[in-house]
Amino acid sequence: DTTEAQAEFDARIAAEGRIEPRDWMPEAYRKTLIRQIGQHAHSEIIGMQPEGNWITRAPSLKRKSILMAKVQDEAGHGLYLYSAAETLGIDRDTMTEQLIEGTARYSSIFNYPTPTWADMGAIGWLVDGAAICNQVPLCRASYGPYARAMVRICKEESFHQRQGFEILYELSHGTEAQKAMAQDAVDRWWWPSLMMFGPPDADSPNSAQSMAWKIKRFSNDELRQRFVDMTVPQSEVLGLTLPDPDLKWNEDRGHYDFGEIDWTEFKEVLKGRGPCNHLRIANRKAAHDNGAWVREAASAYAAKQSRRTAD
Ligand code: FAQ
Numbered sequence: 001d002t003t004e005a006q007a008e009f010d011a012r013i014a015a016e017g018r019i020e021p022r023d024w025m026p027e028a029y030r031k032t033l034i035r036q037i038g039q040h041a042h043s044e045i046i047g048m049q050p051e052g053n054w055i056t057r058a059p060s061l062k063r064k065s066i067l068m069a070k071v072q073d074e075a076g077h078g079l080y081l082y083s084a085a086e087t088l089g090i091d092r093d094t095m096t097e098q099l100i101e102g103t104a105r106y107s108s109i110f111n112y113p114t115p116t117w118a119d120m121g122a123i124g125w126l127v128d129g130a131a132i133c134n135q136v137p138l139c140r141a142s143y144g145p146y147a148r149a150m151v152r153i154c155k156e157e158s159f160h161q162r163q164g165f166e167i168l169y170e171l172s173h174g175t176e177a178q179k180a181m182a183q184d185a186v187d188r189w190w191w192p193s194l195m196m197f198g199p200p201d202a203d204s205p206n207s208a209q210s211m212a213w214k215i216k217r218f219s220n221d222e223l224r225q226r227f228v229d230m231t232v233p234q235s236e237v238l239g240l241t242l243p244d245p246d247l248k249w250n251e252d253r254g255h256y257d258f259g260e261i262d263w264t265e266f267k268e269v270l271k272g273r274g275p276c277n278h279l280r281i282a283n284r285k286a287a288h289d290n291g292a293w294v295r296e297a298a299s300a301y302a303a304k305q306s307r308r309t310a311d
Contacts (some may be wrong), residue, residue: 013214018144021087029213032206033143034088036215041081042099042106046280048074050114051123059117066163067120073156080153084145100285108266109196111274118171118178118185124164125238126186126193126231132157133227134197137217146215165234172239179239186235187243194258195266197224203263228256 005024012019019025048071055071058064082092098104109127114120132154139150171182198204198220210216218226228247235242246259268274 013142016214017142018147019142020144028209030088032210032213032215033146034085034090036210037081037085037088037146038090038095038098039105039107041078041085041095042104043110044074044078044081045099046106046110046284047127048078049280049283050110050112050276051120053114054117054120057117058120063120063167070124070160070163073160077149077153077156080149081146084143084149087145096288100281100288102272102281105270106280107196108269108274109192110280111269111276112188112192113276116181116185118168118181119189121164121167121171121182122185122189124160124162125168125234126164126189127196128157128161128164129231129234130193130196130227132161133223133230137223138215140214140217142214165238168238168240182238183240186240190242190244191261191265194224194227194261195269197221197227199263199266200261225255228258232256 006026009019009023009025009029012023019029051067051071051074055064055067058067082095085095086092095104099106109130114123135150135154135157139147139154141147141150168182168186171178173179201207201219201221204220207216207219211219232242232247244259246257248257249255250257269277272278
C-alpha cells in the first residue's frame with residue numbers, strides 16, 4: 001500500500017540510497033525529476049546553437065575540430081538526459097513537442113548571442129564552469145539514472161571548461177585587439193552565467209522540496225557563491241577583469257562579495273524575451289521538421305524488421 005511504499009521511499013532517501021525506475025516514488029518526485037531532467041536535456045540541445053554558429057568560422061583546423069567535438073558532446077549529453085527522463089514515463093517526442101511549442105524551459109544562458117570567436121572561450125570558461133559547479137553535486141542526486149548520467153557529463157564538461165579557458169588565455173596574451181575581444185566576451189557573459197544558478201534562494205519555489213528529496217544537494221545561492229569563488233582567481237591568471245565593481249574578497253565570510261544581479265533581465269529571458277529566444281526555437285523547430293523523413297524512415301524500417309521476426 002501507498003503508506004508503506006512512502007515509508008520505504010523516505011527511508012531510502014534518508015539512508016542516501018538510490019531510487020531506480022521500477023521503484024515506487026511519489027508522483028510529485030516523478031514530476032519534479034521530469035521537469036528538471038527535461039529542462040536540462042533541452043538546455044544541452046539548444047546549447048549547441050550558440051557554439052554551432054562558429055564551427056564554420058573557427059580560426060584554425062585544430063580549433064574547428066575541438067569545437068566540433070564539444071558540440072557533439074552536448075548532443076550526447078542531451079540524449080543521455082532524454083533517456084534518463086524517459087525512465088520516468090515521458091517520451092522524447094512529447095518533450096521535443098513541448099520544446100518547439102515553447103512550453104518547456106531550457107537554461108536562460110543559451111538565449112544570448114555569440115558575435116565573436118572570443119565568445120567560444122567565454123562559453124567554455126564561464127558557462128561550462130557554472131555547469132560543472134551545478135552538476136557535480138547532481139552526481140549524488142537520489143534518482144539513479146540521472147546521477148549516473150551526470151558522472152560522464154561532468155567529465156566532459158571539465159574538458160569543455162579547460163578548452164574555453166585556453167581560448168581566452170591565448171587571446172588575452174595575444175594582440176591588443178585580441179585581448180579586447182576576450183575582455184568584451186567576458187563582460188557580456190559574466191552576469192548571465194551567474195543567472196544560470198537560478199533565482200535567489202528566497203525566490204526559488206522548488207528548492208526546499210528538491211533538497212529534501214536529495215535531488216539538489218546545495219541551494220542556488222550556495223552554488224553561485226562557489227562559482228564566483230572558483231572563477232575570480234582564474235580571471236587573474238587570464239589577466240581579464242570581471243565586470244563587477246563590487247567584487248571583492250570578504251575576509252570575515254571567507255568568500256568573495258559580489259554585486260546585485262539584474263533579476264529583471266533574468267525574468268524577461270525566462271518569459272521568452274531574451275535576445276535570441278525566438279531564433280533558438282525557430283532553429284530547433286526547423287531542424288526537427290527537416291529530420292521528419294529520417295524518423296519516418298527509421299519507424300518504417302523498425303516496423304518491417306519486427307514483421308520479419310514475427311513471421
Ligand atoms: N534558466 O525553483 P527554482 C548546460 C526556472 S548547463 C531557465 O530555483 P529549480 C551545459 C526553474 O526551472 C545548463 N529557467 O528551480 C552546457 C523554475 O521554473 P519551473 C542546464 C530557470 O529547478 C554548457 C523557476 O525558474 N543545466 O546545459 C533557470 O529548483 C555549454 C524557479 O527556479 C541544468 O539544467 C535558468 N537559469 O532550480 C551546454 C542543471 N533557473 O520549472 C552547452 C540542472 C531557474 O518551476 C554549452 N538543473 N529556472 O517552471 C538544476 O540544477 C535546476 O533546475 C536549476 C533551477 C538550478 C537550474
